[in-house]
Amino acid sequence: GLQSRFKNKSSYMRYSCESRIRSYMKEVSSFISNVHPTARDAYKRIIDLMSDKLKSVKYNGCYFDRREEEAVRLCTMEGWFSCQGPFDSDDCPCKHSINPYSNRESRILFSTWNLDHIIEKKRAVVPELAEAVKTRDGREVNWEYFYQLLFTVDNLKLVHIACHKKTNHNLSCDKTKIYRKRKQNHKIS
DSSP states (O other), X not given: OOOTTOSSHHHHHHHHHHHHHHHHHHHHHHGGGGSOXXXXXXXXXXXXXXXXXXXXXXXXXXXXXXXXXXTTOSBOTTOOEEOOOOTTSSSOTTOOEEOTTTOHHHHHHHTTOEEEESSOIIIIIHHHHHHHHHTOTTOEEOHHHHHHXXXXXXXXXXXXXXXXXXXXXXXXXXXXXXXXXOOOOOOOO
C-alpha cells in the first residue's frame, strides 16, 4: 500500500516524519509577520540557520525509520512505536502502541499520532524566539536552543491522539538559555 515513489516502508516512514518537521519549520517562518519590524532581518537569519541545520540532518526523518540506530529512532527494529504519554506525564497510562510498518491501515492510524511539543511551539517557543530577537540588545540569540525545542525529541513526545492534551501546557523557555554567552578574548601581557 505504498506509493511507487517509495522504495520501502522505511523510506515512506522517514518521509512522513520529515513532513511533520517541515510543517513546524513553515510555522516558524510564517510567524515573521508578527515579529517587530526592526527584528525581522535577525529573525530571518535565525530561520535560515535552523533550515540549514534541518537540511543537514534530513529533517530528523530518522525518528520514524526502523533502520536507524536505536539511539535516534522512536520505534523498535520491527517498527513498533509506543506512546510517550501526555506532555505532563512520564509515560502513557494506556500503553498505546502501533506498528505502521505492518500494514496500510496502521500507517493511516499512525498519521493521527502527534509529535507534541512539551514546551508549546505556538504559545511559548516561537513568541519567545521573536521576543529574544527583538530585545537582544547586542546579545547573541542562542538559536540552537530554540532549534532543539522546535525540532528535536528534547522537546517532542510521540503521543497517541487520546493522550494529546490540547490544553495550555503553561511551560516556558529556560531564560538562562535564550542568549549565548560571548566568548571572552583575554589578552596576555
